[in-house]
Amino acid sequence: MTEINYDTWERREAYEFFSGISNPFYMVTFKLDVTDLYDFSKARGISFYKSLIWVCTKAMNQIDAFRVTSKDGKIFMLDRRNPSFTDLKPGGRQFYVVTMDYVDDIEIFCREAKAASENQNFFIDKTKETESLVYYSCLPWIEMTALTNERDYSSPDYANDSIPHIAWGKYTEEGNRKKLGFSIEINHRFVDGIHIGMLAEKMEAEMKHLKKSLS
Numbered sequence: 001m002t003e004i005n006y007d008t009w010e011r012r013e014a015y016e017f018f019s020g021i022s023n024p025f026y027m028v029t030f031k032l033d034v035t036d037l038y039d040f041s042k043a044r045g046i047s048f049y050k051s052l053i054w055v056c057t058k059a060m061n062q063i064d065a066f067r068v069t070s071k072d073g074k075i076f077m078l079d080r081r082n083p084s085f086t087d088l089k090p091g092g093r094q095f096y097v098v099t100m101d102y103v104d105d106i107e108i109f110c111r112e113a114k115a116a117s118e119n120q121n122f123f124i125d126k127t128k129e130t131e132s133l134v135y136y137s138c139l140p141w142i143e144m145t146a147l148t149n150e151r152d153y154s155s156p157d158y159a160n161d162s163i164p165h166i167a168w169g170k171y172t173e174e175g176n177r178k179k180l181g182f183s184i185e186i187n188h189r190f191v192d193g194i195h196i197g198m199l200a201e202k203m204e205a206e207m208k209h210l211k212k213s214l215s
Contacts, residue, residue: 001132004068004075011068011190015075018189024159025187028196029146032182033204034171036211043214046110050085053136054109055210056166057083057102059202060134065195069131069162078132081164085136087117096120099128106210137167144169144181162190 006012018024034048037055041048060066060081067078084099098117103109135149149165152158165185171178184196 001069001076001078004077006075009075011065014192015189018187019159021188022159024189025151025161025185027146027148027183027185028193029144029181029183030200031179032168032200033177033179034207035176035178036207038171038178040207040210040214041110044107046107047114049138049140050110050113051106052168053083053085053113054102054106055203055206056136056199057081057134058104059199059206060164061102062202063195063198065191066164066199068190070160070189071131081132081134083113083136084128084133085113086138096122097124099125099133131162133163135163135165137165139167139169142169143172144183146181147183147185149185159187160189162187164191 009015034052037051038048041051064077067081069076069078080102082100082102084097086095087098088095098113098120100113100116103112139147144167147167149167151161165183167183168180171180182200184199186196
């Protein structure tokens with residue numbers, strides 16, 4: 001984590017503007033074409049859910065705005081963000097939260113995520129709760145069109161939360177393509193709509209690249 005020079009930070013004015021707002025968070029949901037990733041994950045025998053977590057985390061780590069955070073009154077650039085995702089045991093009804101390091105290989109990541117999830121017998125490891133995370137969740141039972149997230153408004157530091165909240169629902173067939181509602185909730189102090197657009201573009205490019213690697 002590297003401190004950003006606040007005096008020369010290009011986002012300083014926008015950050016100060018949105019810091020004057022009591023609730024600086026906003027949410028966007030958009031359709032994401034996941035056909036290529038679905039085909040890749042099935043061909044490789046890995047989890048589609050965990051594959052999409054990997055694709056999103058990789059793309060997010062390539063965009064500086066998503067790695068900016070505030071701590072102790074200072075602005076920092078994180079080295080990377082790591083995923084923290086909800087999961088269920090087979091046949092289970094109570095979700096739990098798995099937190100792990102990002103690995104820059106999709107198949108290794110999915111294997112390690114699978115092992116971490118299978119071996120976890122507790123709800124959450126609070127020692128891993130840091131500002132460097134991305135929170136992921138999935139509602140595979142419904143076609144999701146929007147989502148909000150819980151927040152502790154009683155916390156004096158809640159408005160400085162820079163952790164992206166990502167979620168999606170079940171994919172649906174549109175012609176010969178698979179698409180799902182992809183939701184992101186983020187702090188406007190750090191991230192604008194243009195950065196969400198960049199995230200979508202990078203995710204789509206990565207999924208196409210993975211599909212091409214099968215040939």
